[in-house]
Amino acid sequence: AVLQAAMSEGRGSTLMMALLVAGNLFLALCGLALYAVAIWVATDGYRLYPLSAVSGKDDIFAGSWIAIFTGFAFFCAAVYGVFAALRESRAMMLLYLVLMLVIYIFEAASAITAATHRDYLVGNSNLIKKQMLTYYADDSDPGRQVTTTWNRVMLEVNCCGTDGPLDWISYNSTFRSKFPTQEYPWPLNCCKRKDNFEVLNLDACRIGDWNYMNYKGCFDHIEFVFNQYAWAICWYGFAVLMFVLPLMLLAMVYYLKL
Numbered sequence: 001a002v003l004q005a006a007m008s009e010g011r012g013s014t015l016m017m018a019l020l021v022a023g024n025l026f027l028a029l030c031g032l033a034l035y036a037v038a039i040w041v042a043t044d045g046y047r048l049y050p051l052s053a054v055s056g057k058d059d060i061f062a063g064s065w066i067a068i069f070t071g072f073a074f075f076c077a078a079v080y081g082v083f084a085a086l087r088e089s090r091a092m093m094l095l096y097l098v099l100m101l102v103i104y105i106f107e108a109a110s111a112i113t114a115a116t117h118r119d120y121l122v123g124n125s126n127l128i129k130k131q132m133l134t135y136y137a138d139d140s141d142p143g144r145q146v147t148t149t150w151n152r153v154m155l156e157v158n159c160c161g162t163d164g165p166l167d168w169i170s171y172n173s174t175f176r177s178k179f180p181t182q183e184y185p186w187p188l189n190c191c192k193r194k195d196n197f198e199v200l201n202l203d204a205c206r207i208g209d210w211n212y213m214n215y216k217g218c219f220d221h222i223e224f225v226f227n228q229y230a231w232a233i234c235w236y237g238f239a240v241l242m243f244v245l246p247l248m249l250l251a252m253v254y255y256l257k258l
Helices: 002-043 051-052 059-087 090-122 126-135 140-157 174-178 200-208 221-256
Strands: none
Touching: 002 059, 002 221, 051 059, 051 140, 051 200, 059 090, 059 221, 090 126, 090 221, 126 140, 126 174, 140 221
């Protein structure tokens, strides 16, 4: 009976070891994927960082830098966990659990930061509109960055203003204080252009002919980009955390059986 109990316990430990090895190998791949996704967000392929930086609410990008660390850390810890499980060392397993707990806390902070600040930044168009009206055409360094970003977005997306061209007329703005309504009711990048990027009809655009100007606002595009960034960091991060939790519990049981 004692021999049978020992054999049963040995089979159980072997099964847990196999599950730990397989789980950590999968976690290593997840860590590399999180690392790659976080780099994609941090490099800002859509080049909209100035719109978040000028508000002081660039925490989505801060979350991505944390996720770069945690993604690579998960990969390293998972590889270490494989060797710790195969070596059946209590000391190595204890170190593995401590490392995983620390990384888990950092990744949870990264995911929560990205999720909460997305709502503040693009919960509605008011913040983006206020930034545009304040900084577009401003001579300060943030103003130049915001102006360049808005000019590029309006040109690439064929849009005008945050909610539409009337943003430039209905509200006081730095742009309006510098340019009279009769000459420039809205920036020239609101005008439709030919294939060579020349303005299609400047006079018609100035008087507001919808056939010669872009009447769609840019907020949908900006919201789409920041949603992509935030969801990439927070929801994928949460998914990794949901997998790590049972893996850590399994590692604890395995540690106690060693």
